[in-house]
Amino acid sequence: MRNSLARQTAAALAFLAVAGNAMLAPIPAQAAGHYKHFKTAIYIPVNVTQSLVDPQVFEHQFARAMSQVPFDKVYIEGYRDNHFASDAEIEAVKRQFQAKGIEVAGGVTLAAGGFNGQFMTFDYESSRDRDTCKRAMALMARHFDHVILDDFTFYTSKSDADIKAKGKRTWTDYRLATMRKVSKDLIIDPARAVNKNVKIVIKYPNWYEHFEGLGFDLAQQPEMFDGIYAGTETRDPVITDQLLQQYESYNIIRYYETLRKDGKNGGGWVDTYSIRYVDRYAEQLWDTMLAKAPEITLFNWHPAAQDTPAEAGARPWAGQDTSFNWDRIVADWKAANPDAAVPPGWGLAAGAALKQIDAVLDQLGKPTGIPTYRPANSSSAEDFLPNYLGNVGIPIALTARFPQDAQTILLTQASAADPDILDKVKRQLEAGKAVFVTSGFVKATQDPKRKDRGFQDLVEVYATGNQVLLNDYYNGYGAGNGASLRDDPKVAPRDVLFPELHYFTNDAWPIIRGVAGARGFPVLLMNRYSKGVLYILSIPSNIGDLYSMPPGVMNSVKTYLMADTPVRIEAPAGVSLFTYDNGAYVIQSFRDTPTTVKVVKHAVDGKARPAAETVPGASRDTVSDVVIPPHSFRVYKG
Template identity: 55%
Template sequence: MKPRHFALAILALTTSASTTWAQAPAAPPASSIPARYQNFRAAIYIAVGDARKLADRATFDRQYARAASQLHFDKVYIEAYRDHDFATDDELEKVKSYFAEKGIETAGGITLAAGGKNGQFGTFDYEDPADRAECERAARLAARHFNEVILDDFFFYTSKSDADIAAKGKRSWTQYRLDTMRKVARDLVIGPAKAANPHVRMIIKYPNWYEHFQGLGYDLDQEARMFDGIHTGTESRDPTLTDQLLQQYESYEIIRYYDNIRPGANTGGWVDEASTRDIDRYAEQLWDTLFAKTGEVTLFNWRPMSNDDAAEAGIRPWAHQATSFDWQAELRRWRSSGNDLPPGWGRAAGLALESVDKVLGSLGNPIGIASYKPYQSSGEDFLHNYLGMIGLPIELSPNFPDKANTILLTQAAAADPAIVGKIEGALKRGATVIVTSGLVEALQDKGFHDLAEWTPTGRRVLIDQFVEGFGAGNGTSLNAADATQKPILFPDVRFYTNDSWAIVRGVAGAKGFPLLLMNHYSAGTLYMLTVPENPSDLYALPPAVLSQIRAVAQKTMPVWIDAPAQVSLFAYDNDTFVVQSFRAEATPVTLHIAGHALQDLQTGATLNTAPQTSAESSDGRNTDTRNIVPTVIPPHSYVAFRVIR
């Protein structure tokens, strides 16, 4: 079904819910006004068209009452410019003053976009004097009225006009755009804004498609340090319906990555309600943004937070189960509270934020498997997020983790010309280094054979049998006994038997292929994770295969999980963790912990462990002793625990 037709079908299913309330706006009962959040701030972004309408006091009062009845918010960003539409000085000052009366902090916003054309986002042509002048005018306007201004995520460059082609010269489009946008940031945005208001803080919001930034002039290295702060687009939306196909885990992982790019300067995450198949997906984006321990969540945008419409719940087979986002229970509560309008997207945001606020204060600083993505790199696009969706907590950084005990490296790490030497250094100090098959392929002519003689053959093979075993022997099948295994296409990598050993192998016919390959080097251990040709096929691996991967990657962490794919783990440095299921059914999960019990952070209950288990780790050399706790996670829900040692 086409996305538009799919959305219409959802609307038809949810229309009846919105017609049970009167349509005339009314002030909310005082008891229903949401309380302040304890562990973060909530902000709402107001696009310029809505900001200009809010200059009318009657419109402001009506819309403000509706928004404030559904969620608490501390701040608004009032946009001064978007798509050739400028707010006036008078309009900005009026709206700013109205929010100030309500005790709401105000900041400015600009979206340096030139409108859409032929289904593609339009950007300024920065070789065009008129576009350059309009960019500068927008920056000056916003800075005159606000001491903080954020750029929405259209500060990139797609134009290929004749002027651009001439200016590019012999440079690649990537290099030309990086060079140009650094100058634009300095000369047309930051400089003019500071000239108009020396006290203004200029914040650049980077969007969610970070793997491709450099090709359109976004620079997480030099440009990100030119601004006073950065903000993070955490809109992962629906993972299979939208054209970007971003996986749910990214709403967490991208915050961690940007935090490591500019520690202390990442001001928050940014979520919208667009392109979500069900209302739970909106809540999950908000939760995962905050599980990354950011201090602010920005809701885009004012219109769905303040209009009279009911939120579209979508198709939810789990609707009558008790989940972390219990929308059916909220509908009953909302009706009984005497509200004359149905709950909208503002209430969906409020419910999600109130839920997660109850556990965030107990969580420490995020920890995960150290992974390295150099600036301006790409390769095995967004693989870290697929790995996050099979239960691996990832801590992504633009800096090589030279002190980490376990390091995960994807093909993107090949952008560092010194990467082979860095891998060797980590192995010599005793680290576990996990490289992907994509990285092995990228480093074939760059010295990787000095570490291990692993050679991609260029062949691809369909595998539907999975076997675990170390040393000589028959091996143990990892296929689920009660399921038909989907054949998965893997690259073939050649290795020397007994020099290396396949901890997990795939079998096709009468031939074996390494899927988790091990080689000892100096004091450390080198592993290769063979990645399916389609990374989403990681979700089709048998749970027992996923458990083998987790046992290797997380052996130094305080917790790991046994679960099917699409269950994620978020871990913290104070022995707390969160397990979140993105699945549509209740899912059994076994928790492997370095402790004797767990405290449920939502209920306070204590869960005792099952008898202690001691299993030989997959490298055949060490043992890993953990206690286990079985649990069941409802659909689209999370659980939060503290390990009791």
Template identity: 55%
Template sequence: MKAFKSSLWAAASAVVLTLAGGPARAAEAPPAGHYKNFRAAIYIAVSTTHTLADPARREREFQRAFGQVRFDKVYLEVYRDHDFASPAEIEAVKAFFKSKGVAVSGGITLAAGGHGGQFGTFDYENPADRAECEKAARLAAAHFDEVILDDFFFYASKSPADIAAKGARSWTQYRLDTMREVSRDLVLGPAKQVNPKVRMIIKYPNWYEHFQGLGYDLEQQSQMFDAIYTGTETRDPDATDQLLQQYESYEAYRYYSNIRPGADLGGWVDTFSTRYVDRYAEQLWDTLLAKAPEITLFNWTPMSEPRPVQPGERPWKGQATSFDWAAMAASYRGVGANDPGPGWGRVAGYSLEQIDKVLGGLGRPVGIPLYKPYQSSGDDFLPNYLGNLGLPIEQTPRFPMDGDMLILTEAAKADPDIVAKIKARLMAGHDVTITSGLLHALKGRGIDDIVELEDTGRVVSANTFLDGYGAGDGRPLNEPGVATPQILLPEIGFYTNDSWSLVRAVAGAKGYPILLMNRYGRGVLYVLTTPENPADLYNLPEPVLTRIKAFLQRDFAVRIAAPADVALFAYDNDALVAESYRPTVSTVQVSVKGAAKALRNLATGESVRAGPSEKLPDEAARTTFEITLPPHSYAAFKVER
């Protein structure tokens, strides 16, 4: 570990340690169960709680589910959408699972149905809705010592009563105020009154950029509950309306864990919007690569139903990918002539068994700190796009004053002292990267006292790129024979010889900075120009991405040169994971700081020997390895010195 550890490793660890104002307690260790490195749980919705009250049905469904995926626990839901389970149903199903050696906790979904495809929430100005919310909390606490809230505990109502109660407040502030009160008075208070030892867990969903607008509060509410949980379901990155990128299955758990160190109990994945089975497996893997101590599978129905899973669109099906459909099918043990074959449960079981083999060799996750203040938005979900470019991101709600590099997106504008904090970091010799979105947002707030740059308001379309700076310098960064689409970029104006464009786009006879640098005090301020459509980051040529990563990770212990949609997960014990979300084979250059002999594959034991190395001017020595990733596959390695 000592040889692999850079100052950024130490800084990233320090960020996590100081988030709560003191040392973070270790995440809860999983008890002895079916997996060495985590627990597996299944969530049971209240409609299924009703049906499992039938002894014959629950035995049949249990055999189907447990025969496919070994699970240690279930969350038994007692309320959702005006539907309550009866005490008799709850106790019968609870006793059944306990008799099978499965731990049982409770669940509630504080939602009120929906309309026209939109989710419906309680109207917390309506006495009947408030009473129903409290009744659900009391029911769950009466039967369980641990209760999780599914992620519908937000506030979307705009009834006349809401409008009147809101008054002059913004909708965001009204909803934050209301949900803090509701959490205290209608959920936690009544639950603790019924069962003083109950542990109440709030599960936060995946759309964190917009939480505050609907009353989800990561600042105060997350501390009110006994623990939190993370929705790590990212589903399809293109076709679904939220456009959640694959890396978020890892990044969201890391972010929420930094909000409540040691109290983020796990990640939660469902089977929805999955065009190919590998996408489901990736969500499970990435949640656990973030070191979640528990994974919850939503929900019981796809794990237990007598229906075969379909492979989906898999043009790479003949290749040796991490999710091996043939091996999964061969691992299934059917029962009887009418057995339907492997279902979603076996996909989950196979994927969990596979990742469990390498997790023990991975240390503590580390990444480039990215500061996102509470109740902020801007450059929405950009950290996950950056993660898909191969930048390991460790998002934090507190501004780190140390460490080699810090990334700030437009969301940082929510901090009224952000410019002063940037100055302090730079003066102390610690670098900062800001996005063009944040540069624009800080106009008139003092950023010119650090560097005189201008977002001109003009946009250019470009598809030619160069690196290098200085008189007559400029190496082409387009890939020979590969067509690069036109990308819309904001124009950043700067003073030549005060700032330097390290990577630039060229349109006609004019250059436009992609990565700009300016020295201030003892540090360097970088400005990363993000395309008008952040997805166009994926259209940048691979050499452009490689140069950006080289500067942003100059002192980071490991970095990769790879096409977009190849992620890097880094750990503090000389371990790393590279994962491809691409539909084709990818060649990846892994660059580690210092001298190294080989990369040892944690799954196969095979070693990759070092090759020629390339580094930036004045950069410390690095060692480079070349690996090949099949489509939708990962590989875990330990650096051998």
């Protein structure tokens, strides 16, 4: 098999050499690309690179891919998992794409294989692996001025050499320090020694909450490299091991844009893996673009170019007029290609989704949202919380920089990694602003050994360490009776476990409370401090139970958290709101059935209301209902 492949490769290279420059004369690339608002790229893994050396394979697959998902650029990989392409193979494939007017860049995956799907990185205490890393970077720099690193520039090895080198440091400290040196000594320097003009972009994957434990350094690496890129592949939120929530495909772009001083993130990256229905693929592409990513990369070439059909999956909503009407897309494609010998593939799904989103992006301004502070290299027990909040209709602007200019901010347990966080909170409140903190933030900052008494210097609230099961909810601003937040007055909601917060009555006010038996517990506490207002939001012990509470609970939270935003929505979990600075907004449903969404618009006079004067339910609000089909989005002007 290997000898046969070698003979085929040699024959193809010989053919290319004989064909000469007439066949491979470059065609000028299109100035504007195939889409108005973004560039589309496809990533080509190293084994595919080698197969595309054959001109017949290249021509067939190029035609298949371009006919389904018009693309502007390819990343040609030269190394992955101890497997190298040769200089001749890389150059041959590069020239064929250039002859088609396609922009070319290099790709490399610094990994060493794995065990039954469990990833295995290089062992950077191994001289052999270090040499392989340098060799791979030098190879790519010889052929390209732009090289992207796929996900695997992290560190999992715990060999005897690693254990010895770590010493008494934590694995996190050891890996961060090691990967800073690796970035410079084994990646950047070897590449620039070959090509001083090479630009190296590090692609960060989707599991950002755990990065520092594996050596991804969001505090220093983004400035070490020439650019960064975002993995926006959230895949299916139920069957995958990470259970990434759909909103992250949008939110992670927003976050990565705050990591570099220039505020730039190169684009988003989506694959076709772990998808139970074709709409989920489209949703990831839409949400990446709703965040205004300048480029989308499709991983990888095979799904877009091979003759394998796309699998629609189980879609009970297939007969409805959804945004991604796969049956209609396929029917239109077959009508336009009556003689096609193979059915449409994943490339058609990508092409249709990108065409749809490209058509609406000119209506949307700059993305906005509730600034939510996550310092670089911070992790917490409130794992991926901002994405769950996005899935219950709260537009989030996740940022690595403290948002001191915002009128309202949200701080989670991860925010407490900033050693000066409580002083920053005080300054916000003294300026008359609103600060929302989670129960996890309270727990992380209530250290009684601090001279300033920690969080309790703001308000004497503390996490007791107990947990309570709540199964009923009420809201009420001020003293007196509350209004039930049940869906059905006769049916109690399911039990949800919350951390218990202790507070002093009439000092802090439980404006939304949960009930268990004969006791009430705060879900949203309010306390006035200086000229501002501090809110404490209790997060369920299982963050996923944000979806299990009656929708009225989080809808009530939004009346306070989004009091100064032009629009908010009231809807069940699984409906997201994306807002923009030109007043436009997008409502997207990830639900399987049509959903009625209440849209609440606030009269905006151009002046931010002081937090201490904010009272929800203002009479100037206007309310309307819209129906969003399953797995669909709708764009609205302000």
